[in-house]
Amino acid sequence: MIGESFIFALLNVAFVLVISPFFMMVIKKVKARVQGRQGPHLLQGYYNLAKLFRKETLYSEYAGCISRIAPYAALSILLVAAIMVPLFWIPEQELVTANIIVFLYLLVAGRLLIALLGLDAASTFGGMGSSREMSLSAIIEPVTVVVFAALVYVTGSFSIHDIFRTATTIFPAYNPTVLLLSVPLFILIIVETGRVPVDNPETHLELTMVHEGMLLDTSGRNLALFELSHAVKQTLLMAILLNIIVPAGIALELSVGALILGGVLFLLKGTVLCVIIGLFESAYAKMRFFQIPNLFMIAFFFSILTIFIEVML
Amino acid sequence: MSEIFLFIVLLYALSGVIPLCIRKKRIWSVSSIIMGGGGILLTLFSLPCLLVSSAKTILFQGEWVTFPICIGIDRLSALFCILLGMLSLAVALYTPGYLDRMHGNRRRYVVSGFIPLFLLSMLLVILAGTTIAFLVFWELMAILSFFLVLTEFEEEKTRYASLFYLAMTQISTVFVFLGILLMCVSTGSWEYPSHLSGSDPLISLSFLCLFFGIAIKSGVIPFHKWLPHAHPAAPSPVSALMSGMMISTALYALLRVVTGFYAPNAAWGFLILAFGCLSAVLGVMYALKEQDIKGLLAYSSIDNTGIILIGTGLWVLFTVFGSPALALMAIAGAVFHAISHGLFKGLLFLTAGSVCQAAGTRNIDEMGGILVRMPWTGGLFFIGVLSIVSIPPFSGFIGEFLIIMSLIGGLSELSPLLQIVMVVVLSLFSLTGALTVTTFVKAVGLTFLALPRSEGAYHAREVPWPMYAGPAVLALMSAGLGIFSGQIFSFLGYPGLLPDLLVLFLLLLGTSVLVYVAVWSYASRKTRITRTWDCGMRAPSSKMEYTGSGFTEPVVRFFAPVYRTRICVTREYLDEHQCLFRTGTGSIHLMKFFEECLYLPAARRIDRYASLVAALQNGDIDRFVLYVFCTVILLILILGWSA
Numbered sequence: 019m020i021g022e023s024f025i026f027a028l029l030n031v032a033f034v035l036v037i038s039p040f041f042m043m044v045i046k047k048v049k050a051r052v053q054g055r056q057g058p059h060l061l062q063g064y065y066n067l068a069k070l071f072r073k074e075t076l077y078s079e080y081a082g083c084i085s086r087i088a089p090y091a092a093l094s095i096l097l098v099a100a101i102m103v104p105l106f107w108i109p110e111q112e113l114v115t116a117n118i119i120v121f122l123y124l125l126v127a128g129r130l131l132i133a134l135l136g137l138d139a140a141s142t143f144g145g146m147g148s149s150r151e152m153s154l155s156a157i158i159e160p161v162t163v164v165v166f167a168a169l170v171y172v173t174g175s176f177s178i179h180d181i182f183r184t185a186t187t188i189f190p191a192y193n194p195t196v197l198l199l200s201v202p203l204f205i206l207i208i209v210e211t212g213r214v215p216v217d218n219p220e221t222h223l224e225l226t227m228v229h230e231g232m233l234l235d236t237s238g239r240n241l242a243l244f245e246l247s248h249a250v251k252q253t254l255l256m257a258i259l260l261n262i263i264v265p266a267g268i269a270l271e272l273s274v275g276a277l278i279l280g281g282v283l284f285l286l287k288g289t290v291l292c293v294i295i296g297l298f299e300s301a302y303a304k305m306r307f308f309q310i311p312n313l314f315m316i317a318f319f320f321s322i323l324t325i326f327i328e329v330m331l
Numbered sequence: 332m333s334e335i336f337l338f339i340v341l342l343y344a345l346s347g348v349i350p351l352c353i354r355k356k357r358i359w360s361v362s363s364i365i366m367g368g369g370g371i372l373l374t375l376f377s378l379p380c381l382l383v384s385s386a387k388t389i390l391f392q393g394e395w396v397t398f399p400i401c402i403g404i405d406r407l408s409a410l411f412c413i414l415l416g417m418l419s420l421a422v423a424l425y426t427p428g429y430l431d432r433m434h435g436n437r438r439r440y441v442v443s444g445f446i447p448l449f450l451l452s453m454l455l456v457i458l459a460g461t462t463i464a465f466l467v468f469w470e471l472m473a474i475l476s477f478f479l480v481l482t483e484f485e486e487e488k489t490r491y492a493s494l495f496y497l498a499m500t501q502i503s504t505v506f507v508f509l510g511i512l513l514m515c516v517s518t519g520s521w522e523y524p525s526h527l528s529g530s531d532p533l534i535s536l537s538f539l540c541l542f543f544g545i546a547i548k549s550g551v552i553p554f555h556k557w558l559p560h561a562h563p564a565a566p567s568p569v570s571a572l573m574s575g576m577m578i579s580t581a582l583y584a585l586l587r588v589v590t591g592f593y594a595p596n597a598a599w600g601f602l603i604l605a606f607g608c609l610s611a612v613l614g615v616m617y618a619l620k621e622q623d624i625k626g627l628l629a630y631s632s633i634d635n636t637g638i639i640l641i642g643t644g645l646w647v648l649f650t651v652f653g654s655p656a657l658a659l660m661a662i663a664g665a666v667f668h669a670i671s672h673g674l675f676k677g678l679l680f681l682t683a684g685s686v687c688q689a690a691g692t693r694n695i696d697e698m699g700g701i702l703v704r705m706p707w708t709g710g711l712f713f714i715g716v717l718s719i720v721s722i723p724p725f726s727g728f729i730g731e732f733l734i735i736m737s738l739i740g741g742l743s744e745l746s747p748l749l750q751i752v753m754v755v756v757l758s759l760f761s762l763t764g765a766l767t768v769t770t771f772v773k774a775v776g777l778t779f780l781a782l783p784r785s786e787g788a789y790h791a792r793e794v795p796w797p798m799y800a801g802p803a804v805l806a807l808m809s810a811g812l813g814i815f816s817g818q819i820f821s822f823l824g825y826p827g828l829l830p831d832l833l834v835l836f837l838l839l840l841g842t843s844v845l846v847y848v849a850v851w852s853y854a855s856r857k858t859r860i861t862r863t864w865d866c867g868m869r870a871p872s873s874k875m876e877y878t879g880s881g882f883t884e885p886v887v888r889f890f891a892p893v894y895r896t897r898i899c900v901t902r903e904y905l906d907e908h909q910c911l912f913r914t915g916t917g918s919i920h921l922m923k924f925f926e927e928c929l930y931l932p933a934a935r936r937i938d939r940y941a942s943l944v945a946a947l948q949n950g951d952i953d954r955f956v957l958y959v960f961c962t963v964i965l966l967i968l969i970l971g972w973s974a
Contacts, residue, residue: 071850071855072855073855073857074857074858076860076861077861077863078861078863078864080700090843090850091843094839094846097842097846098839098842113834114830115830115834115835119735123721123722126721126765127717127722130717134775134780137877139863139864140781140873141875142877145877148772148776149881149884150885153883153889155769156886156889157762159764159768162761163758164757164758167739170739171742176739234863235864237863238858239854239855242854243846307885325750
């Protein structure tokens, strides 16, 4: 049994690492097409990472050990979080607890490190980025917890594995609570991965940037690690949404055929979701910073509504 | 058993008396060694009490002017004794170095003498077994801490803080005294009662009195105003003890009262929960805005008190509404958080104290770049921060995790009305958690990272080794308690309450090593240290960095209704149509809501009443003779009437 969960951990983490840059590029491609541009090649994400890993790393002369540690720690935290979220196969036993609250706090740990990194290099842009990031996270956090609480309430389990397993059995396709939950989960992806209308990943304009501002002073392998961990975070959040609203195809036992089918189906589902995210991003303008809480309130409202509907049903 | 205990008390008393009586150079190092020994012995002494039984072991019994005095230890008090022992050890290691660098001569002897006595008084509060003993030691603790706050008496702010503290702590004692008296009236004994219930209004009244007395002492909002004044004003080892231990002692009293003295009552549960939410959210919001690093930590203590109150209130509600499993989770979370808060807050105050001493300022905006200059202190502070912002697997995570789990569990088990309460508390609780992260990113980022913002910070140097060995003990405990939390809980007889964080920790460690090795062996190793961004200028200066107020400005804007910032603008014009602007001022004020709407009106009312009384006392002998004469006549009349 323990062997099986080890295999799961390795496969899941490897799969996440491999497909995450691809998903990033799908979104970029969709946005470029909407804007009437050709857009990057779908494999460009991998080339970028390879290039960055080969380049020289620069440290600011004022930076301390946070700048040295944070890139590795951020990716490791997300890889451990990746063990908690099954993408295409749910094993019978959890290697490490897959408690959804622990998962959430691991994401907080990653954010804390990046925010400190932003302050480490003594540049104004870093401070600006981390101030904005921490302010936004202060308001999105309660929303996230309530969304996850609604999820736990509907499925009756704290473990992400069990939540997905329940999703495959009890959820018929058009259950109202599932549809309601998908709205806050989608907003969560938009916020946590810093996309329009909350943040703009393409710009380096000081008026708008949040996430990019914190990473402005990193380069080389450190930047590659951060980009990778950002992509991994997006894939994990996407997996939570996908495996709850369209759980079809996720493997429940260990067999080569089921695994391949699950993997391919997840890739397809993920690509469709990325297209939707890309279209969503293209359809909106960047919100004014102090307007963003309104968006969060929508997510909050929908998750509360889910709980109330579930109480009444 | 009781001999060992008396020996521990003797050690503490001895280390307190030595520096007060013997004026030799650096006598405090001797007294600290004795105190540290006492701390270790106390921890070792309490451990078996924690493991063996939950029944009470009597250590000392006697009588004091017909009042029974009893001292005993059980599981709950053993837990807090261990905390006290560890904090004694840390402070014992830290204090000599701190005192060496402190100015003033005689006060150093007083501080080093009063610290062990203060610890002893808290130990006796925790171990007290009768209400009257509790009251005596409670008052002793208040008085000793008042003198310790007054250490730097030549500063106006310190005098104000300590007087404010004295007034509040006396009000607290009055309430506790009243509660104890009422309890004695209704039960007829000074023993600790067990699970009082019934519709007797005296019982409810005694609970409310005890609750408010304890709430004032533990800094529950709106009775918190003294705390952010008094804690920063004291010398750092004392602030560490006040925030780490005195608040924990008050919380121990709360836990004892709520879980032991009275049968759970839903109304009280809601009351505790409401005060908990208020303290947690407002505490962290004020902490966020604070620019004094010790003030920030003091406000954050208020927020943690709120979290523990929430856990306790949930225990009451779950017990009343019949979910014992959730109730256990909530109270385990509250107790664990009380202990771990004591540890990491002690750690944070001690390390922050070293930084303040080295940089010569407490203002966050004048620090910066400390991590490079004081790597040990900075690293330990960072561990404390990881703990307080509840990063798994550090100890601060466990308490918050258990409380969140019980809240979400309550969401699916209870009746609709309570479900709404749970959703509200859950959102407020997670808001607290998120704002804590923001607060401590500010505290670490602006104090320790980037460029120094003042001369003092630029010349800061690392402290001598005992001054970071003390905090290191607490940091180890903080990390260890979190990592082995699952094992600790199952050892104490509560298995399955927590996921195994040891596995998580090992996995995190293993993954970090793997990632590092993979990058080291496959990626380019070329590294250059240079200027990454200079905005086209010669060299970036610290003036270009974000300041503390700038960092928190967006949050303040988001929560403007809570902060009630007032922007005052005055303008003068050259012409009567107000077109040509001549001069003006602009300023932003934080409205001190509780001070302006609660404390000052109460103070004014007391003042008015007092002035009426003062008119009677004009110091004139004739007038006083007249009073005496009138009283005698009155007495004769009354006595004659009644006869």
